[in-house]
Amino acid sequence: AQSVTQPDIHITVSEGASLELRCNYSYGATPYLFWYVQSPGQGLQLLLKYFSGDTLVQGIKGFEAEFKRSQSSFNLRKPSVHWSDAAEYFCAVGGSGNTGKLIFGQGTTLQVKP
């Protein structure tokens, strides 16, 4: 079955500290992988995506993610977190088919301590 698991429902980090949000997926074909961020009262914004090629992808707002096929993971990282990064983060997986349908994880809420 196709699924996305974000093991951490809630994470708290101090401002300036590094961040890693975990994402594991189960998908029968070559996965297309995405990370989205949702600030309170806002829609989901696309942070970055992976289709093929270099397994380390760069996104907006200083985020990056690494695709590890052997671990079925696509973890999101940021070297130094800012207070404005407090939000909910969603990992999603889709396939190369033209529908563009995505399967989303349950989300990880990031709290940033001053």
Next chain:
Amino acid sequence: DARVTQTPRHKVTEMGQEVTMRCQPILGHNTVFWYRQTMMQGLELLAYFRNRAPLDDSGMPKDRFSAEMPDATLATLKIQPSEPRDSAVYFCASGSGPLGQYFGPGTRLTVT
């Protein structure tokens, strides 16, 4: 900067009333998705269209919800009659093929 737009942004209505939410996808995108987000259920896919044709609406309560795309620039989601349990944020997203979805700001619906 192309964006998905949704109207209204907020809607408060009484139980039993009809609610219509509208979405303008990004020009050139051929796929439109409707989602519902609640604290309890998280993000749920209700329906989606490709080239204005419905591909899947299995996520929608069929008896009260309907989704249409009258033209390529407008998608609508209707609830008739509305119930308190329909209170949620409804998102529209558009995309082109498998390259990702772009979300609108949402319609926050409250049914009293």
